[in-house]
Amino acid sequence: MDSEYKIVGIRGATSLNEDHPIELTENVIELWNEIMNKNDISRIISVIFSVTPDIKSLNPATILREKLDLNNVPFMSLEEASFNDSRKKIIRVLIICESSTQNFVYLHEAKNLRTKKE
Numbered sequence: 001m002d003s004e005y006k007i008v009g010i011r012g013a014t015s016l017n018e019d020h021p022i023e024l025t026e027n028v029i030e031l032w033n034e035i036m037n038k039n040d041i042s043r044i045i046s047v048i049f050s051v052t053p054d055i056k057s058l059n060p061a062t063i064l065r066e067k068l069d070l071n072n073v074p075f076m077s078l079e080e081a082s083f084n085d086s087r088k089k090i091i092r093v094l095i096i097c098e099s100s101t102q103n104f105v106y107l108h109e110a111k112n113l114r115t116k117k118e
C-alpha cells in the first residue's frame, strides 16, 4: 500500500424534496459520484447509510449495489436517530476506506447540516 493512503471515514449527505423512488435514486447516485470525484479512494472497506424516519420509498444501499454494480461493497442502511431539532428527509453516508483524501460532500438541503445553530 502506498503510504499516502490511510484508512479514513468520509462523510456525505443529501436531501429529498419528496420521498419518491426516482428522486431518491438520482440523489443517492449523485451523492456517491460526487464523493468519488472529490476523493482519491483506493479501497472501500464499508459503507453505512442512515435515512431519516420519513424516508421509506427505497433503500439507498440497494440502489448503489444494483445500479452501479457494487456487489462486493459491504453496505448497511440504518434509521437515523430522531431528535427535536432533526432535519427531515436526509440521507447520510459514512464511507470507511483507504484514501489519500478526506473530502466530505453535502448536497442540496444537507449543505448546512454541520453549521452551528445560534
Ligand SMILES: O=C(O)C(=O)C[C@]1(C(=O)O)C=C[C@@H](O)C=C1
Pocket: 011, 012, 013, 080, 092, 113, 114
Ligand atoms: O453530518 C451530518 O450529517 C449531520 O447532520 C451533523 C451531525 C453532527 O451534529 O455532527 C448530526 C447528526 C448525524 O448523525 C451526524 C452528524
